[in-house]
Amino acid sequence: MAPTSAEFVADAKRSVRRLEMRDSYMLSDPWWKAWQAGRFEEYPEPPAWPALIREVTGRGVSVRRARIVSEPVSEYIRFEYATTAGIVTAGERVRWVPRRLAAGLALPGTDCWIVDGDRVLFTFYSGDGEVVGRELGGVEAVTLCLDAFEAAWAVGVDHQDYRV
Numbered sequence: 001m002a003p004t005s006a007e008f009v010a011d012a013k014r015s016v017r018r019l020e021m022r023d024s025y026m027l028s029d030p031w032w033k034a035w036q037a038g039r040f041e042e043y044p045e046p047p048a049w050p051a052l053i054r055e056v057t058g059r060g061v062s063v064r065r066a067r068i069v070s071e072p073v074s075e076y077i078r079f080e081y082a083t084t085a086g087i088v089t090a091g092e093r094v095r096w097v098p099r100r101l102a103a104g105l106a107l108p109g110t111d112c113w114i115v116d117g118d119r120v121l122f123t124f125y126s127g128d129g130e131v132v133g134r135e136l137g138g139v140e141a142v143t144l145c146l147d148a149f150e151a152a153w154a155v156g157v158d159h160q161d162y163r164v
C-alpha cells in the first residue's frame with residue numbers, strides 16, 4: 001500500500017520536490033469552499049501541513065514545489081495562490097510555471113512527490129480533483145520526474161514574484 005503524501009514527505013532525509021499540474025483539486029475541501037464563499041477568515045489554515053514542513057525543513061531537508069498553471073488562472077489556483085504564504089513561511093519554496101512555459105517539457109502523466117531523489121509517489125485524481133489513489137513509481141519514473149521537476153523549476157517564477 002502506498003503511503004500518504006504526508007508520510008512520504010515526513011520520511012525525507014535530504015530533499016522533497018512536488019510537481020503539480022492541475023488547475024483544481026479537491027473541490028469538496030471545506031477550506032476551499034469557505035474561501036470561495038468569502039468566509040475564509042472563519043477557517044484558519046489547516047495546521048498539519050505547515051507544521052510538517054517546519055519539522056522537515058528544520059532537519060535541513062530542502063522542500064520545493066513547482067505548480068504548472070493555466071493562465072488566466074482558475075478560481076482554484078487563485079485560492080492556492082492566496083493560501084501559499086503559510087507553506088512558504090514554514091520553509092517550502094514555491095514556483096509558479098505558466099503552462100505556456102511548460103509546453104515543451106516532458107512531464108509525467110500526473111502529479112508527483114519526489115523524495116531524496118530516489119523515490120517517487122504518484123497521486124491520481126478524479127476529473128473533479130478528488131484523490132482516487134497513490135502509487136510508488138520505479139527507478140525509470142524517478143528519473144522522468146526529477147528531470148521534469150527540474151525543467152519546470154528552471155522556468156518557474158518564485159512565489160513572491162508571481163502575480164495571478
